[in-house]
Amino acid sequence: MLESFFEGLGLIGNAITLLIGMMILDKSSDLAIDNSVKVAEITGLGKTTIGFLLIAFSTSLPELSVSIFSAINPETLGVAIGNVLGSNIVNVCLILGLCFLILSFKNRSGTYYFSNRASEEVRDLYFGLFIASLIPAALIYIGYASRIIGVVLVTIFIFYNIQIIRFKRGREAYNISKKGKAAKYILLALIGVAGVIASAYFIVESASYIAEELSVPRVVIGATIIAFGTSLPELVTSINATRKGHIELALGNIIGSGFVNITLILGVALIGGSFRVNMAAYSSLVMFSIMANLLLWYFLSGEKIGWRESAILLFMYALFIFTSFGAQQS
Secondary structure, three states: OHHHHHHHHHHHHHHHHHHHHHHHHHHHHHHHHHHHHHHHHHHOOOHHHHHHHHHHHHHOHHHHHHHHHHHHOHHHHHHHHHHHHHHHHHHHHHHHHHHHHHHHHHOOOOEEEOOHHHHHHHHHOHHHHHHHHHHHHHHHHHOEEOHHHHHHHHHHHHHHHHHHHHHHHHHOOOOHHHHHHHHHHHHHHHHHHHHHHHHHHHHHHHHHHHHHHOOOOHHHHHHHHHHHHOOHHHHHHHHHHHHOOOHHHHHHHHHHHHHHHHHHHHHHHHHHOOOOEEHHHHHHHHHHHHHHHHHHHHHHHOOEEEHHHHHHHHHHHHHHHHHHHHHHHO
């Protein structure tokens, strides 16, 4: 039904939809970021933790929807697994690579040093990054993935989120006088994220229609616009957060998205699958995903970010794209 809607708009209508979608995307991203910062200030959880718990889960909804559809139609399970691992690479290498580049431009020295508070928050989330690196490697070692592993992954997601909330709430002060406002800001942040996801969907669909009308091959559309589209919410929110001076929010978003992808979303896809998945088919994606997370871990442990870190991550993303297209053509 929605496909016929975009067809009915025609070329000009889709071009207008694309422009409107981009404007809504920008405004919705601002709404999500500004209110997330307010939630962090009121709750005392910190920007990185809010990015991890609130923004990351919300912006990962496109990937989650792919996994749910895979549960309904197990034949598309491979698409969900590829999407999870591919999104992790895009998030760390491309999105954080761009965020680090923006940071280096904003600082005259070309290097950004984390504050003590920010460094402490990032260290608190190392476990999430560690899990996102370890699980794909473990699955390759085991050689397959099944429903049981899916249940284990979803359990890890639930347990860790409960633990991090308990730990942070026990350590940080909560502004009781602004308790009512916190709920309001959370709602506004979620509305902003919903706007980001909805506008991203219309942007991808309109761009796909325009590309098809201009005789761009479907394979190219799928490998570029569609693949890029599921990471568009993370891209916009992270870059806007960095521009506004909230790199901690962007880091929490990306680390959290990787954790959500590898635990909840991959777990849902496996639970819905009625057969074992041969993980050897995803060895290239898994290796790139592991290297991306380990590089990020190394960069963050240094507690400073500059153009060199950005260049390495962007180069790795370019290498990933090159090898992926090379494998498809061969």
